[in-house]
Amino acid sequence: MLQISNLTKRYGGQAALDNVDLSIAPGERVALLGHNGAGKSTLMKMVLGLLPPSSGTLTIAGYAPGSRSARDLTAYLPENIAFHPALTGREQIHHFLRLRGRSAQEADGLLAKVGLADAARRRIGTYSKGMRQRVGLAQALIGSPALMVLDEPTTGLDPVSRREFYALLDELASRGTAILMSSHALSEVEVRTDRIAILSKGRKVADGSLSKLRSGADLPLTVHIHPRQGCSPQIVSVFPEARHAGEILIVDCMQADKLGILARIAALGDMIQDFDILPPSLDDIYVQISRSAA
Numbered sequence: 382m383l384q385i386s387n388l389t390k391r392y393g394g395q396a397a398l399d400n401v402d403l404s405i406a407p408g409e410r411v412a413l414l415g416h417n418g419a420g421k422s423t424l425m426k427m428v429l430g431l432l433p434p435s436s437g438t439l440t441i442a443g444y445a446p447g448s449r450s451a452r453d454l455t456a457y458l459p460e461n462i463a464f465h466p467a468l469t470g471r472e473q474i475h476h477f478l479r480l481r482g483r484s485a486q487e488a489d490g491l492l493a494k495v496g497l498a499d500a501a502r503r504r505i506g507t508y509s510k511g512m513r514q515r516v517g518l519a520q521a522l523i524g525s526p527a528l529m530v531l532d533e534p535t536t537g538l539d540p541v542s543r544r545e546f547y548a549l550l551d552e553l554a555s556r557g558t559a560i561l562m563s564s565h566a567l568s569e570v571e572v573r574t575d576r577i578a579i580l581s582k583g584r585k586v587a588d589g590s591l592s593k594l595r596s597g598a599d600l601p602l603t604v605h606i607h608p609r610q611g612c613s614p615q616i617v618s619v620f621p622e623a624r625h626a627g628e629i630l631i632v633d634c635m636q637a638d639k640l641g642i643l644a645r646i647a648a649l650g651d652m653i654q655d656f657d658i659l660p661p662s663l664d665d666i667y668v669q670i671s672r673s674a675a
């Protein structure tokens with residue numbers, strides 16, 4: 382759906398994007414991560430046809446970005462979307478529908494999809510930040526887009542709204558919509574996207590599923606051991622490297638040493654009440670990849 386090859390964007394002598402390749406298939410959910418100024422917005426603006434590339438190619442289902450065909454296929458949710466405070470949610474969506482040459486009758490269905498059916502007749506000036514974000518999402522859903530470009534879409538949403546938002550994205554992806562989403566909320570994208578692309582200083586420094594990035598990073602796993610009452614000293618004698626966090630003992634271990642650690646835990650038998658093995662988080666992986674790219 383989206384095909385980007387050797388894309389470069391220069392502002393004066395400075396490359397905001399440097400030889401970036403990225404492709405997204407129908408139904409794929411891709412998170413675009415990177416530090417402030419890494420080039421995420423620049424890339425998104427180029428996908429939308431708002432900025433021309435300095436070199437390289439970018440197509441949407443084979444069409445040039447910004448062309449009528451590409452615009453018909455693409456939806457965009459900016460990070461900060463401004464609405465007219467005097468309009469109701471319904472009037473605002475009517476306006477967006479008219480701009481897209483569609484029937485105003487679609488407005489109620491779109492607002493219901495984002496959980497705003499009850500507030501549709503209230504003025505947007507009375508909406509909370511999360512509600513305004515949902516109006517933005519409703520406008521992005523106009524015309525069942527084949528490619529959705531979402532810039533920090535969950536900013537301002539509470540935890541329940543975030544969950545509903547991702548459920549909506551899952552539904553869209555299951556019907557074939559390709560999704561490109563920039564975010565700094567790593568714990569969310571870790572579980573809600575299929576692939577993660579990381580930009581650093583305009584270059585793509587990682588691209589793959591979480592498990593691929595995890596095995597590439599080769600970071601330690603963390604084992605949390607919960608000792609049975611009074612058994613902590615015996616466990617520490619077996620795991621002298623353990624750190625204490627309240628009652629819990631924490632042991633870091635490389636992937637290759639996991640079975641050895643499990644054998645030591647098994648040998649302690651009843652002295653252990655419970656244990657958890659935690660793989661490195663996207664946060665850990667992101668920090669490591671960003672550091673080695675710097």
Ligand SMILES: Nc1ncnc2c1ncn2[C@@H]1O[C@H](COP(=O)(O)OP(=O)(O)OP(=O)(O)O)[C@@H](O)[C@H]1O
Pocket residue numbers: 392396397415416417418419420421422423424
């Ligand atoms: N119009 C412009 N003229 C000159 N430099 C620009 C322009 N727009 C962006 N840049 C530079 O290009 C680089 C990439 O900026 P961009 O906005 O794409 O980053 P970003 O990853 O979206 O950052 P953030 O997470 O802060 O939104 C930055 O160094 C920025 O200063």
